[in-house]
Amino acid sequence: MRFQRIQDLRTDADLSQKQISEILHISQRSYSHYETGSRNIPIEMLIRLANYYNTSIDYLVGRTDNKKLYH
Incomplete structure (x- = not known):
């Protein structure tokens, strides 16, 4: 399963794979x-x-198109 949304969120935040992998404390290859x-x-x-992107797991995996969290 390709996770296009995590790529989209990363590029929208102007982050490289290396930068987000450092934030998450994983290798760039894993990311x-x-x-x-x-x-x-x-x-x-x-x-x-x-948590980092302030969205839901459902949004990340494509179960909803709503980026915003419900509070």
Whole structure:
């Protein structure tokens, strides 16, 4: 499964793969695998990404088109 939304969020934030991988404390190679879908994203990493981008895991994985969190 390709995770286009994490790539879109990263580029919208003007971050390189290297920068976001450093923020997440993972290698750039691992992050690249997540974006291309060649490796599944662990739930812990989905939580970190959702928190960083202030969005939901449902948005990240394509279950909703609503980026905003409900409070």
